[in-house]
Every structure is written in C-alpha cells, then in structure tokens.
Amino acid sequence: MDALYSLFIAPFADFGFMQRALFGSLMLSLGACPIGVFLMLRRMSLSGDAMAHAILPGAAAGFLFYGLEILPMTIGGLIAGIIVALGAGAVSRFTIQREDASMAAFYLISLAIGVLMVSIRGSSVDLMHVLFGTVLALNNEALTLIDGIVAVTLVSLAIFWRALVAECLDPLFLRSVSRMGSPVHFIFLGLVVLNLVGGFQALGTLLSVGLMMLPAAAARFWTTRVEPMCVLAVLIGFASCIAGLLLSYHASLPSGPAIILSAGVVYFASILFGTRGILRARIIHHRHRTA
Amino acid sequence: MTQTCLTFRDLTLGYNSHPAIHHLDGAIRKGSLTAVVGANGSGKSTLMKGIVGVLKPMAGEVIRAPGVRAAYLPQQSELDRSFPARVVDLVSLGLWPKRGMLGRYTGEDREAVSQALMAVGLGGFEKRPIDTLSGGQLQRTLFARVLLQDADLILLDEPFNAVDAKTVGDLIALIKRWHGEERTIMVVVHDLDLVRQNFPETLLLARQPVAWGETRETLKPENLLRARRFHEAWEENAPWCEPDEHAHDHDHHGHDRDHHHGAGPRAA
Numbered sequence: 001m002d003a004l005y006s007l008f009i010a011p012f013a014d015f016g017f018m019q020r021a022l023f024g025s026l027m028l029s030l031g032a033c034p035i036g037v038f039l040m041l042r043r044m045s046l047s048g049d050a051m052a053h054a055i056l057p058g059a060a061a062g063f064l065f066y067g068l069e070i071l072p073m074t075i076g077g078l079i080a081g082i083i084v085a086l087g088a089g090a091v092s093r094f095t096i097q098r099e100d101a102s103m104a105a106f107y108l109i110s111l112a113i114g115v116l117m118v119s120i121r122g123s124s125v126d127l128m129h130v131l132f133g134t135v136l137a138l139n140n141e142a143l144t145l146i147d148g149i150v151a152v153t154l155v156s157l158a159i160f161w162r163a164l165v166a167e168c169l170d171p172l173f174l175r176s177v178s179r180m181g182s183p184v185h186f187i188f189l190g191l192v193v194l195n196l197v198g199g200f201q202a203l204g205t206l207l208s209v210g211l212m213m214l215p216a217a218a219a220r221f222w223t224t225r226v227e228p229m230c231v232l233a234v235l236i237g238f239a240s241c242i243a244g245l246l247l248s249y250h251a252s253l254p255s256g257p258a259i260i261l262s263a264g265v266v267y268f269a270s271i272l273f274g275t276r277g278i279l280r281a282r283i284i285h286h287r288h289r290t291a
Numbered sequence: 292m293t294q295t296c297l298t299f300r301d302l303t304l305g306y307n308s309h310p311a312i313h314h315l316d317g318a319i320r321k322g323s324l325t326a327v328v329g330a331n332g333s334g335k336s337t338l339m340k341g342i343v344g345v346l347k348p349m350a351g352e353v354i355r356a357p358g359v360r361a362a363y364l365p366q367q368s369e370l371d372r373s374f375p376a377r378v379v380d381l382v383s384l385g386l387w388p389k390r391g392m393l394g395r396y397t398g399e400d401r402e403a404v405s406q407a408l409m410a411v412g413l414g415g416f417e418k419r420p421i422d423t424l425s426g427g428q429l430q431r432t433l434f435a436r437v438l439l440q441d442a443d444l445i446l447l448d449e450p451f452n453a454v455d456a457k458t459v460g461d462l463i464a465l466i467k468r469w470h471g472e473e474r475t476i477m478v479v480v481h482d483l484d485l486v487r488q489n490f491p492e493t494l495l496l497a498r499q500p501v502a503w504g505e506t507r508e509t510l511k512p513e514n515l516l517r518a519r520r521f522h523e524a525w526e527e528n529a530p531w532c533e534p535d536e537h538a539h540d541h542d543h544h545g546h547d548r549d550h551h552h553g554a555g556p557r558a559a
Contacts, residue, residue, distance in 0.1 A: 041374060092329050166384055169376055172369040176343050176361070177387045177440070224375045224420045 029237030036216035056114030081193035133204030221274025303352035329496035362442035385439030
C-alpha cells in the first residue's frame, strides 16, 4: 500500500510544482483533445503540426522584447499562428496551390524566422525552452491562461458543434442550408492555434500538437461516433498526462516527451487491441452472422 | 394557381468564364414537377447549383419567391463517408432549417427522423454507421434527409444513380407525394422513358433551353436531335451572344475559344 502511495500519490501530494503540472496538463487535454479529433477527421492532422511550428516566431518575438514572460510570448504566438493560418488559407483559395503546399511554405518560413530571432538574443537553452517547454515550471499566470483557453474552446465547441460536424460530414449540404461553412472553418482554425499556444508553455511548440493528435488518433480505433470519440480522447489525454508526469518524476525524464510518449503507448495499444484495431479485425473475420 | 416559385432572368452560370448555362430566361411554376434533361455538360447540374446558391451567377439572376426554402440533393455529394457518424446523424442534418445550429432536437424530431427513414424503406437503420451503407442505401438516406428538410422547392440532381429498379419506384412515389403536397420539384434525369411516364413538365437543356414545357411536346424527336446537334456545335465553336444585348461578353468568348479547344464539355 505504501509502495503504491509513494509511486502514484506522493509525487503529487508532496510537491506543489507537480500539482500545478498535473492541473495544467489535464486542463490542456480537456481543450486540445476534442480539437485533435476534429483535426484528424478533417484530414488535417499534419496541419496541426505545421501550425505548431508556425507559432514559434511570434513566441520568439515576445521573448525577444520581454524575456521569458508568458503573456507576450503567448500573444505573439497567437498572432503568428493566425497570420500563417489565414495566409496559407488565402493562398490556397486565390491561387492554384493546394493548402498542404502553402501551409508547408508558410510554416517553414515562419519557423526559420523564429529560430533566427531566438538565436539573436538568447542562448540555446532558451531555444530549448521554447521548443520543448517545461510543464514542471508552470506558474499561476500560465495556469490562468490555460484555463481561459480551455473555457473558450469548450464554449465554442458547444456552440458550433452541429455546424462543425456538418462541415466535416457534408460541407456542400451545409452550404446549401446555411452560410456557416466558412466562418466555422476559420473559428476552428482559431481554436487550433489557441490550443497550441496554450500548450507550448507546458509542452513546447514542437510537442504541444502531440497532446492534441495522439489521443485523438488512438480514440479513432475504439468508436464509430464523434461524441464518444472526443470523450475518449480526453480520457486518453488525462491518462497520458498522469502517466507521463509520474514517469518524468520517478525516472528524472523531461516531462513533455514523457507525456507524449505515454500517449504514444496508448496509440500503439489501440492499433492492436482497439475494437476497430488490427487483432479484433482478424478475429472477427473468422465468424459472421447469417444476415 | 399560376404563382411562380422561381424566375430566371438572363441567367448565365459557369466556371472560369466558360458559361454552362447561357442567358436563361423563364419561370418555374409553384407546385410544378419538372424533369431537367440534356446531354453530359449541358448545364443541368450547374443550373441546380445556381438555384440553390452554391454557385454565383456570372450574369443575371435567379429570383426565388419570398419565403421559399430549397432542399438540394447534389449529384456529387461532398459527403465524407469515413466520418464517424450513424445514419440518424446524417439524416438529422435535415433538421437544420427547422432547428438551426443551436436548437435542441426534440422527441418529435427523432420521431420525424425515423418516419423519414421508414418512408425510404430504411426503417431500423438509425444506428448503422454510414460507412457500412451500400451506394443505393446511402442515396435513400440522403432522400430521407431531403424529406426531413420539409422544403417548398426540392432540387434533385440525378437521384436515381446506383439505385435498383424497386427503389427507383419507391423514390418516384415519394416525389409524386411531394408533388401532391404542392411542393415545387426539379429533377435531373437521364432516363427519358422515366421522364415520359412520371414528369408532367420537362426542361431540355443544351446550355440554353432547347425546349421547355409539357413533357410530350418537349421530348419530341426533333427537339432531342436539336439538343444533340447544338451540343456538338458548342464543342467545335466558341459560344456567341446577341451583339446588342451582351456586347461586353464577346471579348470573353473570343478569348475562351483558344482555351476551350479539345477541353471537352465541362462537368455539369
């Protein structure tokens, strides 16, 4: 009993920074995982990754002018993310180039500017901080920001849920009954940027997309409906955060990668054992009903 | 009872400055059942898109009588069949005009959904994931959604594709029921026998209306021949407008001619 306590409870009970890390990462999962489900269903999984890179110069600009302060870096990241999202969207809409190519071009330029800016001012330690984050150093300001982002995300999802599902499921139909199609797409992109920005303090710009996509990708193997898929993704996100933080604490590993790798383990387990996974499909093939 | 539901005024619709519907004038009577026929690329689907508003006119306009709500079943649905949704989720989208984005679905709505599924012969399919449906079943599901939209103007673009003979009969019966309810219906159809048997009025298109009116009159052999010949002529030569009315269009067409050679008719 004592062993279990010291393994699972004590790290969180004894250390304030672990409690904050836990709270912050659980909140992040609550907002980011449903967003990840929709990114995946819209076949934009890699766009999330690109967007995550794209927020770097904004964060770097904030860092350049104000040092390692959460608010300027966040606002900078938000602005950079929105510029790239709108820019890539506009190029694909007004030229022959498809969105994947324009997105790649924009985020690569953005990333290069970001790395350049960080290197002008800071040491490589700072760059590491921006790229990989430190969930163990979340301060009150950062937690408040994350709470705000999660609240905005959940409220927006609740309001636009039906339009978002319709836009994913049958965009032409939505266009024939309503003008919500384009607005809802851009609102959704805004939520993506917002959640990535919320995550980068904790997980870094590179890995914040991991907490978004991996639980979603894993949840896909278990259910055939959107609502349970979002709930399941959030639960997988929760489990990954707890497991990752414990792993990080006991094995002295960096917390961000530990969280994402935990989610990775769930993903591989889901591929194998999910109700729509590999093994189940093999077994079911041997039996069938009469009708 | 000769109220108009739709009025086309000098309507030109198309893609990349190539017209697919060219200076269409005319009106659709309220409560009429019209078949839209014509060869591939004659502008049938384009006309549907123009009416429902997903394609903006290049010139002219479509005027809907006030308060007319349209339901549209496209030929090439942008439906994502891999999306994790059940039949009931897909059909429930048809409640949008009634409930909008935020309105809650009531028990009455759910009842209406099962009624609609029953009407297309898919009773009990509510819980089926949409990626397990056959092509014909999916088409009937989309019919159920149109049914649920409860629209005054119903636009069906080749609704009988990939549908077996029995189901075509069921769907025709449904269309006739709508017709009986004084709804205005336009259906793009390829099967002329089907048109002769079931549709009182026909619009024969070849980028412009070749004939429009009572089905028997419209589908006379000489009209059909004209429709075919006109269409072929269009591929060889650039389209031409009346000089006085549409003077500025001429530049366009002269320009288009170079591009259009060998490109074939546009998908319509």
